Amino acid sequence: xxxxxxxxxxxxYSQAVTFRTSEISPQHxxxxxxxxxxxLKQDTCKELFSNGGLPKSFMKQTKTFTETTLMIRQxxxxxxxxxxxxxxxxxxxxxxxxxxxxxxxxxxxxxxxHYAYEDGYLIVHVPWVSEWLRRVPRHKEMSNSQTRExxxxxxxxxAAWLIHFKSQNQTLLKSSDLKISKEYVWSKxxxxxxxxxxxxxxxxxxxxxxxxxxxxxxxISEIKILSNNKQCKTFVAIxxxxxxxxxxxxxxxxxxxxVKPDEVTLTKSFLELTKNDWNNGIILLSADQLAVPDENQxxxxxxxxxxxxGFEYLDPxxxxxxxxxxxxxxxxxxxxxxxxxxxRGPPEIETELKFTSACNPFKFMEQCAPL
Amino acid sequence: xSLVMSFTVKNLLPATICSxxxxxxxxxxxxxxxxxxxxxxxxxxxxxxxxLSKNRKTSKAMKAYLERAKEHDExxxxxxxxFNIGKRHLxxxxxxxxxxxTQKDVDRAIEYLFPSGIYDPAxxxxxxxxEEVFPARKAAEFDEAGRPHHFLFYTGKPSFFxxxxxxxxxxxxxxKFEDKVIRKKATPDPNGSLKLEGSVWLTKEQLEQSLVESxxxxxxxxxxxxxxxxxxxxxxxxxxxxxxxxxxxxAMQRFALEIPKPSYDEEGRAFITTYECLRKxxxxxxTIRYPGSGKISINGKDITYFEDIQxxxxxxxxxxxxxxxxxxxxxxxxxxxxxxxxxxxxxxGIAWSLRSFVEKDMLExxxxxxxxxxxHRRRERKKPGQPGARKKxxxxxx
Numbered sequence: 001x002x003x004x005x006x007x008x009x010x011x012x013y014s015q016a017v018t019f020r021t022s023e024i025s026p027q028h029x030x031x032x033x034x035x036x037x038x039x040l041k042q043d044t045c046k047e048l049f050s051n052g053g054l055p056k057s058f059m060k061q062t063k064t065f066t067e068t069t070l071m072i073r074q075x076x077x078x079x080x081x082x083x084x085x086x087x088x089x090x091x092x093x094x095x096x097x098x099x100x101x102x103x104x105x106x107x108x109x110x111x112x113x114h115y116a117y118e119d120g121y122l123i124v125h126v127p128w129v130s131e132w133l134r135r136v137p138r139h140k141e142m143s144n145s146q147t148r149e150x151x152x153x154x155x156x157x158x159a160a161w162l163i164h165f166k167s168q169n170q171t172l173l174k175s176s177d178l179k180i181s182k183e184y185v186w187s188k189x190x191x192x193x194x195x196x197x198x199x200x201x202x203x204x205x206x207x208x209x210x211x212x213x214x215x216x217x218x219x220i221s222e223i224k225i226l227s228n229n230k231q232c233k234t235f236v237a238i239x240x241x242x243x244x245x246x247x248x249x250x251x252x253x254x255x256x257x258x259v260k261p262d263e264v265t266l267t268k269s270f271l272e273l274t275k276n277d278w279n280n281g282i283i284l285l286s287a288d289q290l291a292v293p294d295e296n297q298x299x300x301x302x303x304x305x306x307x308x309x310g311f312e313y314l315d316p317x318x319x320x321x322x323x324x325x326x327x328x329x330x331x332x333x334x335x336x337x338x339x340x341x342x343x344r345g346p347p348e349i350e351t352e353l354k355f356t357s358a359c360n361p362f363k364f365m366e367q368c369a370p371l
Numbered sequence: 372x373s374l375v376m377s378f379t380v381k382n383l384l385p386a387t388i389c390s391x392x393x394x395x396x397x398x399x400x401x402x403x404x405x406x407x408x409x410x411x412x413x414x415x416x417x418x419x420x421x422x423l424s425k426n427r428k429t430s431k432a433m434k435a436y437l438e439r440a441k442e443h444d445e446x447x448x449x450x451x452x453x454f455n456i457g458k459r460h461l462x463x464x465x466x467x468x469x470x471x472x473t474q475k476d477v478d479r480a481i482e483y484l485f486p487s488g489i490y491d492p493a494x495x496x497x498x499x500x501x502e503e504v505f506p507a508r509k510a511a512e513f514d515e516a517g518r519p520h521h522f523l524f525y526t527g528k529p530s531f532f533x534x535x536x537x538x539x540x541x542x543x544x545x546x547k548f549e550d551k552v553i554r555k556k557a558t559p560d561p562n563g564s565l566k567l568e569g570s571v572w573l574t575k576e577q578l579e580q581s582l583v584e585s586x587x588x589x590x591x592x593x594x595x596x597x598x599x600x601x602x603x604x605x606x607x608x609x610x611x612x613x614x615x616x617x618x619x620x621x622a623m624q625r626f627a628l629e630i631p632k633p634s635y636d637e638e639g640r641a642f643i644t645t646y647e648c649l650r651k652x653x654x655x656x657x658t659i660r661y662p663g664s665g666k667i668s669i670n671g672k673d674i675t676y677f678e679d680i681q682x683x684x685x686x687x688x689x690x691x692x693x694x695x696x697x698x699x700x701x702x703x704x705x706x707x708x709x710x711x712x713x714x715x716x717x718x719x720g721i722a723w724s725l726r727s728f729v730e731k732d733m734l735e736x737x738x739x740x741x742x743x744x745x746x747h748r749r750r751e752r753k754k755p756g757q758p759g760a761r762k763k764x765x766x767x768x769x
Contacts, residue, residue: 355696
């Protein structure tokens with residue numbers, strides 16, 4: 001009875017303040033809907049983010065709320081507008097998301113991936129670069145590359161990414177006629193014919209984990225060629241991109257040698273992809289403080305995080321700042337939490353939370369959790 | 372002797388002497404202090420002077436007392452002499468004129484010559500006149516024949532019961548005066564009133580000190596009851612002097628007096644800067660600008676200067692409490708200490724500066740909430756032989 005009363009009350013409250021929009025397709029979202037939440041369809045969400053892409057704490061929250069909702073925010077709308085007015089015959093434009101910790105860079109990226117999905121892009125999405133270079137579980141599979149001298153392979157990570165790629169581009173890979181342009185010989189018995197569909201290449205990488213890194217390399221060059229030929233348009237999204245330019249990784253070779261990011265085959269491939277020597281695509285990167293160790297988190301600006309090397313590599317690019325909540329966004333988020341019964345108590349609580357969280361979305365989420 | 376006599380006179384001749392006019396408290400005083408001509412004549416008849424002068428033998432008690440008094444007098448004399456010599460020496464040491472060397476100069480010289488960091492001022496070296504150093508003694512309460520001076524001598528606490536007695540007299544006099552006023556159908560004097568808000572009754576200890584007598588708890592209660600009854604009379608202002616002898620003024624609340632007036636910057640905004648905001652090891656200053664929008668800057672950063680929620684709440688509390696969070700701008704410079712110390716210092720600084728911008732009742736609320744109180748606690752030192760300030764090593768049987 002009590003809980004029902006609560007529900008009725010909060011329903012009434014949420015109806016008083018609009019915080020939701022029924023516009024679920026990112027293409028049609030506009031400035032009027034800033035600060036409003038839209039709901040991702042369950043199966044779309046599963047397709048796009050089942051293998052990573054949403055931050056872990058956010059995943060937990062979506063599980064609690066039994067729905068995946070994203071807030072429509074200014075940076076994402078700006079990006080969509082930019083993309084809509086882009087000339088795809090010109091070399092690709094690189095966008096770099098930056099901002100303080102917990103301000104929603106990854107979620108803005110997720111929003112953009114949803115947009116790309118709805119718009120029929122081929123999505124090349126790396127959920128979190130540090131997962132490869134900085135996170136060392138007990139059994140990190142590493143091997144020396146056989147095709148390229150002096151480089152290190154991360155076959156398991158590569159295969160996992162291939163699965164992610166496959167699930168994100170299911171429909172496109174199944175239906176379309178994306179063909180391989182040249183023949184790849186893996187070993188004496190295994191090879192992939194030219195003219196075979198792209199999915200065959202991916203399947204091969206997943207089945208033969210040993211060649212996963214080489215498959216990714218091949219895949220990326222194929223994607224570039226396909227895009228150049230206007231057979232598909234490509235959306236590249238890499239979260240935590242500045243990890244590639246940090247001088248050291250936390251990986252060790254079996255001979256206890258420290259590995260630099262340049263010595264990993266995956267780095268080579270994805271750096272190749274982010275060059276602007278191809279067209280008919282979009283590249284969205286993010287520079288994140290969390291992707292580098294604590295002692296190098298003094299500033300959140302791209303020049304500092306990407307270092308000189310990365311900055312020169314990416315130049316020219318379009319920086320896009322993801323900031324803290326504005327008053328309107330904060331209010332809408334608070335009413336969303338109230339609707340989900342995640343936040344209770346008197347209305348004064350919001351003033352205090354606004355102050356203590358300093359309008360930082362992640363802090364706000366964290367502080368609401370025990371309330 | 373005179374006290375005793377006046378007592379008898381009053382009892383014998385109430386009607387002739389105590390006319391209605393003389394019912395004022397002042398006249399009562401007169402009676403109790405000095406007997407008039409007429410009364411002394413009456414006394415001559417009443418007192419049996421012959422028998423008294425016959426046994427003019429000094430009593431044993433008097434003898435013992437005289438001895439003790441003599442000893443004490445000599446002692447005090449010696450002390451006085453020593454004090455005066457010491458004072459002259461001190462004056463010479465300080466290179467000043469011994470004749471014009473006052474007690475104030477003595478205190479200053481002692482503080483200069485014997486600098487002391489002892490926390491309790493009472494424990495620091497001092498040089499005071501002997502009367503202040505040695506406790507006062509009661510003078511002889513009886514004459515040479517062993518007859519007590521005081522009419523209440525046999526109560527054992529003459530001065531205390533004298534106070535109650537006087538109070539009762541005053542009450543009676545006031546009642547009579549009231550009756551008279553009613554009979555004459557006069558209106559009470561509107562100007563006469565007693566202001567008791569700013570003072571309290573003497574505490575038991577203070578009363579004991581002023582009476583040079585020890586009193587019991589219940590006696591102190593009785594004192595208070597009688598005095599309250601006296602005060603409750605509408606004409607209590609007539610015996611104001613008597614009442615004020617037993618009251619002590621309260622210390623005025625500090626902030627009520629010293630709230631600074633804000634100054635104005637070039638944009639015309641009022642601002643107040645509080646220097647020396649201290650807590651633990653943190654030191655800083657806080658500036659508050661009045662028409663503002665709730666901006667906070669701490670060492671050039673916003674509230675994210677503090678990572679944790681606890682210090683942020685500390686900074687927020689005075690603003691939320693006074694409801695000023697959206698109408699002032701806060702600027703702090705703080706250094707030293709850790710986050711909680713810094714946050715505490717800022718909290719105090721904000722509350723202290725806000726005094727100039729809030730209403731009086733809010734000020735009192737803030738006082739009650741403890742916002743205007745400095746937190747003087749410091750880190751307690753580690754003790755040798757144990758792992759921390761208070762922590763003892765794990766007890767182990769062997």
